[in-house]
Amino acid sequence: MSVFILRRLLQAIVVMVSVAFVSFLLFQYVGDPVVFLLGQEATPEQIRQLRADLGLDQPFFIQFWHFLVNAAQGEFGLSLRQGAKVSRLLAERFPATFELALVAAILALVVGIPMGVYAALRRGSFLSQVFMTVSLLGVSLPTFLIGILLILVFSVWLGWLPSFGRGPTVNIGWWSSSLVTVDGWRHMILPAVTLAIFQLTLIMRLVRAEMLEVLRTDYIKFARARGLTDRAIHFGHALKNTLVPVMTITGLQLGGLIAFAIITETVFQWPGMGLLFIQAVTFADVPVMAAYLCLIALIFVIINLIVDMLYAAVDPRLRVAKATG
């Protein structure tokens, strides 16, 4: 077990250093940021001064070392476009992305699992077939298109919900939350649904497939023979055993939520980290891009580690297999 975790940790460190190297390379090859900041009419002294200020006049490896040390402390320097500290920019944007991903994840689980259970138990019923057809659409529809369609129907045609931004936010310490006001929730609905739909359909199909598999096993037949109620069999025995793969996939999908959040945030102009990244790409704002790359890699490495550990903790067969093999 500990060897397994250790190996994973080592792998995680290798990934992190390679991503850090890629983001550092960005600095080396992107066109001169000094020109971006000062414009074309800067004097040579101004340029030299700024290069020295930004540390751009030092050799390659020293710059990489500085970069690694600073990155480990969450320090990525100043945004070339906004002149503000990157760490602060990201910290400002983080709550928006986190709240969006959280609401979407809860929505996907709370709606997806019951739908999957229903589709498995009442296989062939009209509603199940509707679920399956809709889920096929959910998998085929790209995220940005779902967002556009929702905006068209609920904002443009019906005028029920706002289509961009977060609405009013309330600061709780450094955390700005839009989940404490009614208007904030109204802004949340469309982006959260957009982000949730793909995960929702995935969870639903997964739960359905796993339930069908489990319902065929002998211990379910035995439980039936013992005269247990349908409810006890379906929820106490069958559903419980389907949750291991669901948990793994959901854990891995948390990362997917962050990835798809980039798209959702662009469609809805949601002021999160994803939108910050896309804007940084457009303006070649390297420090922001580099920080985002490293942060995303870190989040993924942590999620993967936790999922691996949970998996080993939940499924005793895995522990035995790891111990003997």
Place this chain on the structure above:
Amino acid sequence: MRQTLSRWWDSDFGYSFRQSPAAIIAAVIAFICIFCAVFAGWVAPHNPFDLSTLELGDARLPPAWEEGGMAKYLLGTDDQGRDILSALIYGTRISLVVGLAAVALSLLIGVGVGLLAGAVGGWLDAFLMRLCDVVSSFPAILVALLIAGVARALYPQASDIAAFFVLILAIAFAGSNGWVQYARTVRASTMVERGKEYVQAARVTGVPASRIMLRHILPNVTGPVMVLATIQVATAIITEATLSFLGVGVPPTSPSLGTLIRVGNDYLFSGEWWITIFPGLMLVLIALSVNLLGDWLRDALNPRLR
């Protein structure tokens, strides 16, 4: 030609095709899309790139069946008076080309890596598979976006061809839907095939290793790969559309479906829904039909389900 066609039609494969209405409909739709894309110059009623034929007076016309629409522009026009249907057909062509090229590149890399890992084994195998694990632990769209975004930031003035190449590369390398899935499948089947008698026989008779790999093992591992490739065409087209929508995809001079959606998105609020919705529907139609074909192919090629 006719003989092979009729033989195909009478085979198990053709039989399962005839028995699946979803596969037939999907194949018809896919065929129409490919036909229109290949012969875009003849099929499209207007040339959306010929600026001299554009009339600004015809800008933002709704589809022909809506009030104020003109029969000349079946699906309406965009802000520059461009016929949506024609832009759609040309856009489909670009989306299909990028999608197919990305799949071809992933196949090339993935099958190569898989064969190498499976046939050579040892540390090379361990290293390549570890690499696959790492690549596929990131979501595909994120990897594609990061590659395309970083490339865009590095070379903002890249030529169109270079931009296309980077885009195709980004999609081919993207996470678990890219080359990695082929590498894993091919490696697994290669390891099975490697121990079989025909390979041993070839080795004993002195056939060089590279020839065994390419002429003996490769033809026997292509079945599952073809299924994966079909489904990947759909994901590749959607990935391309997403990247273009975010502004890091195809160069603006050759708009794909994603670019059309991005441009049309700005007009959504003024009520001109057709500029963005029709390219969107087209995208879904292509993705759905390719997915259905892939599902059918998987079932048809799986002997356990027969």
